[in-house]
Every structure is written in C-alpha cells, then in structure tokens.
Amino acid sequence: MSEMVEKEAVGESAQAPKTKKMDRTEKEPTILEEEFPLPDWVADWAREAPKLVVRAPGPKSKAIIKIDREYVSYAYDRCFTFTFEKASGASVMDADGNVLLDFTAGIGVENAGWTHPKVVKAIQEQAAKLIHSMANDAYFEKEALFAKLLHEISPGKALKGTFFGNSGAEAVEAAFKLSRYYTKRNEHVAFFGSYHGRIGAGLSLTSRLKLRYSYGPLLPGVVFTPFAYCYRCPFKQTYPECGLWCADYLENQVLELGGPTGQISSIIVEPIQGEGGYIVPPKEFLPRLKKICEAQGALLIADEVQTGFARTGKMFACEHFDVVPDILVMGKALGGGVPLGAIIARNEIMKKWRPGSHSSTFGGNAITMASGLAHVQAIIEENLAERSAKLGAYTMKLLREMQQRREIIGDVRGRGLMIGVELVKNQYTKEPHEATTIQGKCWRNGLMTITSGNYGNVFRIAPPLCISKAQVEKSLSIFEMALKDEEEFLKIGTSAPPG
Numbered sequence: 001m002s003e004m005v006e007k008e009a010v011g012e013s014a015q016a017p018k019t020k021k022m023d024r025t026e027k028e029p030t031i032l033e034e035e036f037p038l039p040d041w042v043a044d045w046a047r048e049a050p051k052l053v054v055r056a057p058g059p060k061s062k063a064i065i066k067i068d069r070e071y072v073s074y075a076y077d078r079c080f081t082f083t084f085e086k087a088s089g090a091s092v093m094d095a096d097g098n099v100l101l102d103f104t105a106g107i108g109v110e111n112a113g114w115t116h117p118k119v120v121k122a123i124q125e126q127a128a129k130l131i132h133s134m135a136n137d138a139y140f141e142k143e144a145l146f147a148k149l150l151h152e153i154s155p156g157k158a159l160k161g162t163f164f165g166n167s168g169a170e171a172v173e174a175a176f177k178l179s180r181y182y183t184k185r186n187e188h189v190a191f192f193g194s195y196h197g198r199i200g201a202g203l204s205l206t207s208r209l210k211l212r213y214s215y216g217p218l219l220p221g222v223v224f225t226p227f228a229y230c231y232r233c234p235f236k237q238t239y240p241e242c243g244l245w246c247a248d249y250l251e252n253q254v255l256e257l258g259g260p261t262g263q264i265s266s267i268i269v270e271p272i273q274g275e276g277g278y279i280v281p282p283k284e285f286l287p288r289l290k291k292i293c294e295a296q297g298a299l300l301i302a303d304e305v306q307t308g309f310a311r312t313g314k315m316f317a318c319e320h321f322d323v324v325p326d327i328l329v330m331g332k333a334l335g336g337g338v339p340l341g342a343i344i345a346r347n348e349i350m351k352k353w354r355p356g357s358h359s360s361t362f363g364g365n366a367i368t369m370a371s372g373l374a375h376v377q378a379i380i381e382e383n384l385a386e387r388s389a390k391l392g393a394y395t396m397k398l399l400r401e402m403q404q405r406r407e408i409i410g411d412v413r414g415r416g417l418m419i420g421v422e423l424v425k426n427q428y429t430k431e432p433h434e435a436t437t438i439q440g441k442c443w444r445n446g447l448m449t450i451t452s453g454n455y456g457n458v459f460r461i462a463p464p465l466c467i468s469k470a471q472v473e474k475s476l477s478i479f480e481m482a483l484k485d486e487e488e489f490l491k492i493g494t495s496a497p498p499g
C-alpha cells in the first residue's frame with residue numbers, strides 16, 4: 001500500500017492548512033505507471049468523449065423534456081436538462097448526440113461500466129427464456145447461485161443468507177425488520193448526514209430534515225447521533241487527539257443518558273457516508289460501533305448500497321475497517337442497472353427469519369438475477385476493486401495537487417473511486433460553497449457530475465470503474481476549469497484567517 005493510501009486508511013483527509021501543503025505533496029507517489037486503458041468492449045463513439053455537437057438541451061432533448069414536464073411527476077429533482085440516449089463504458093450520450101464523460105456511474109450503479117456486454121448478454125438471454133421467476137415462491141437457479149456468490153464475496157466470507165428485494169430502500173426496510181425480528185427490540189441508532197432511502201424505515205433512518213419534511217410522523221424508535229465528520233467536527237475536536245469523541249458521545253451520552261431505553265435493536269451506518277458528502281470516518285470508528293453493538297446486544301447494520309461492489313477499492317467498504325457487520329445492505333451496483341436490492345446477514349440471524357416473515361413479488365426476479373449476477377461476476381473477473389484502488393489513489397493525488405492551486409477546495413477525501421471534493425468560500429472559515437453553478441459548467445463542457453453533502457457543496461468523483469486514466473485526467477481538467485471560473489467570478493483564492 002502506498003503511503004498516501006495508508007494515510008487515507010487512518011481516515012486522514014486533505015484538509016486546508018497552508019503550512020501542510022508542501023509536506024503532503026512531497027509524500028505522494030509521483031506517477032501511476034499503469035495506463036489503465038478503456039476495455040476493448042467500449043463503443044467507438046464513447047472513446048471520443050467529450051464531444052459536444054449542439055448546445056444542450058438541443059432540439060430533440062427540448063422536445064423530450066417538454067413532454068416529460070407535462071406528464072412525469074415533479075417529485076424527481078432533475079439536476080440538469082440532460083436526456084439519456086445511450087451509454088458505454090464511462091461515457092453517456094444525450095438525445096442530440098452530445099457525448100459526456102461520466103463521473104457518476106449513474107450514482108454508483110454502473111460500476112463495471114455502462115452497458116457492459118456481459119450484463120447486456122445476460123439480460124437478453126434471460127429475457128428470451130423467462131422474465132418473471134416467482135422467485136419468492138418457487139426456486140430459481142440464478143437466485144441460488146447469486147446468493148452463493150454474495151456469501152463468497154461477503155466481508156471475511158462471514159455472511160450467509162441473502163434476501164433479495166427491489167431497491168436500496170427496500171433492502172434497508174428488510175434489514176430493519178430483520179433486526180427487530182431477531183432482537184425483539186424496536187429502537188435504532190442512525191447518524192446525522194445519513195441517507196437510507198425514501199420509504200418507511202429508510203426515510204425514518206435518514207437524518208436530513210428536508211427529506212423528512214411533510215411525511216411525519218415517521219417510524220418511532222430512531223435516535224440520531226453525530227457521524228465522524230472530521231472536517232466539520234460537530235464537537236470542534238481534532239482527530240486523532242479527540243480519541244473519537246463522537247463514539248464516546250454515542251456510548252456515554254446517547255445510550256447511557258438520553259433517548260433510547262437501552263434496548264437498542266441496531267445501529268445502522270454507511271461505512272463511508274454517501275449522500276452526506278462522501279465522508280470517510282477514521283479507521284477506529286466502525287470497530288468502536290461494533291463494540292458498542294456487542295455491549296448492547298444490538299446488531300450492526302452496514303448500509304453499503306453506495307459503497308459496495310468495488311467502489312471504494314475493496315468489494316465492500318467495511319473491509320477497510322476490518323469490520324464484519326451483522327447485516328449488510330446492498331443495492332445500486334448489485335443489479336448492474338436493473339432495480340435490485342438485497343441484504344445478507346450472519347447466518348444465525350438470517351436463519352431465525354422464518355418462512356413468510358418477509359416477501360416481495362419481484363424479489364429475486366429472473367432479469368434482475370441474471371443482470372446482477374453478470375455484473376458482479378464482471379467486477380470480480382476484471383479485478384475492478386484493484387483498478388478502483390489504484391486509479392482512485394491516482395485521482396486523489398491529482399485532486400490534492402489541484403487543491404494547492406484552487407482555494408475553493410476545502411477538503412479532498414475518499415477511498416478508491418469514491419472521492420469527495422468539498423468546496424468552501426474560505427479555507428479558514430470553511431464556509432460552504434454551494435456547487436450548482438460549477439456543476440452546470442462541468443456538464444456544459446462535457447463532464448457529467450453530481451454533488452452531495454448537507455450543504456450541496458461536495459462533488460462526488462465516482463466514475464464507472466472501467467474509466468481510463470486518460471479519461472480521469474480529461475475529466476479533472478474540465479472540473480478544474482469550472483472551479484477556476486468560479487474562483488475568478490467570486491474572487492475566491494485569497495483565503496485569509498477571519499478578522
């Protein structure tokens with residue numbers, strides 16, 4: 001492991017202090033020798049990205065958007081006027097033929113690359129034979145084989161017994177129900193900044209008020225506690241001197257003094273917070289949660305919907321922290337692009353869930369099993385965890401160099417190809433800088449990117465893992481151009497301590 005990756009493994013992020021700038025650069029590896037070209041199967045048109053043929057939205061896109069705005073619900077909060085026509089590898093094309101590089105992987109879905117041929121073939125062949133397999137009532141070979149594979153790749157090979165549903169939120173629902181069923185308790189701990197979905201249990205475990213607003217009362221029995229967000233520590237502490245104040249607070253204040261009755265069923269955590277802003281906790285955080293769970297007789301639920309399947313440089317992000325959860329939640333990349341979610345658990349827990357305890361008409365559906373199995377197999381066969389780790393370390397290095405040049409970048413953090421770039425108005429005050437206009441400039445210049453974070457100020461660098469080194473470099477140059485523009489416009493770049 002390179003020194004830089006090692007530093008990351010202790011949860012250190014590239015924070016702003018100017019005095020450290022030189023040290024950090026000196027320690028980082030100089031070049032990535034491997035080229036990491038695009039795989040052969042990527043379409044020719046996709047290799048030319050970015051290629052902009054008309055100012056977006058072009059005429060075809062405008063026509064689509066017009067119908068959409070009349071007939072599709074406004075509940076979806078569309079970031080931009082992009083219309084999907086097709087996608088391949090790490091490139092996407094709109095209805096007018098504009099080709100963009102992609103830093104989103106469809107929000108952590110297309111890990112092996114858009115329209116991976118093994119996934120396409122598996123879906124086509126399965127569709128010609130059987131579409132709906134009644135997999136919750138009857139047996140289906142691919143469901144059995146997929147569950148076996150998930151056991152084999154689970155952290156420490158220690159989890160066995162999968163329940164398949166249709167989305168990440170449904171998988172969270174299943175984890176929530178299983179934890180209550182198994183522990184016979186009904187109180188849960190979740191974290192500020194968490195995102196676990198938009199329905200039932202998932203929404204009740206999601207902290208952001210904006211998302212919860214209008215839907216109350218949500219499920220009772222959920223208490224929120226601060227996540228280990230070291231860049232903006234709510235306790236104004238500094239890691240590692242703090243000794244994990246946030247975990248102490250959970251243990252000594254939340255669980256001992258207030259809120260729940262001491263009858264905690266589960267603690268649910270994203271090993272690296274996704275929607276909360278791609279936040280990597282220090283390496284001791286998850287092991288502490290595991291210990292707290294053991295002491296409480298509660299289950300640790302790891303929500304790996306966004307972090308799973310090689311995204312972070314390991315098959316599951318829990319592995320960075322040497323923690324095996326009691327229940328692991330999967331979604332997004334699990335299906336390779338079709339709607340699929342699942343949980344896998346310690347076998348003694350899963351075995352207690354008696355027949356009829358939970359079910360779904362489409363869980364284990366033939367198409368989703370064929371697609372998901374092919375996608376996960378491709379991730380394994382193409383060694384995408386290693387590619388993600390190496391290309392991720394290289395991308396992080398480039399971003400940290402960029403941080404030396406761009407004062408709008410407050411923090412760079414991540415694992416593998418799950419990297420967050422947090423924008424600030426001033427590196428000393430850390431006042432958040434909302435990213436929408438920069439995001440717009442990226443899209444206009446041929447880079448599809450999205451943000452996250454409580455202040456909408458964290459860029460997610462999460463491309464398909466098949467992205468080439470050259471494409472990463474090109475994408476980052478578009479990204480930096482947009483940052484530079486914004487800095488010039490807002491006169492950011494003269495950070496000084498306040499007062």
Ligand SMILES: Cc1ncc(COP(=O)(O)O)c(C=O)c1O
Pocket residue numbers: 167168169170172195196197198202270274275303304305306331332341
């Ligand atoms: C960590 C996490 N859990 C759960 C979900 C919900 O997944 P879905 O949108 O498939 O319901 C998401 C979605 O972004 C997520 O990031």
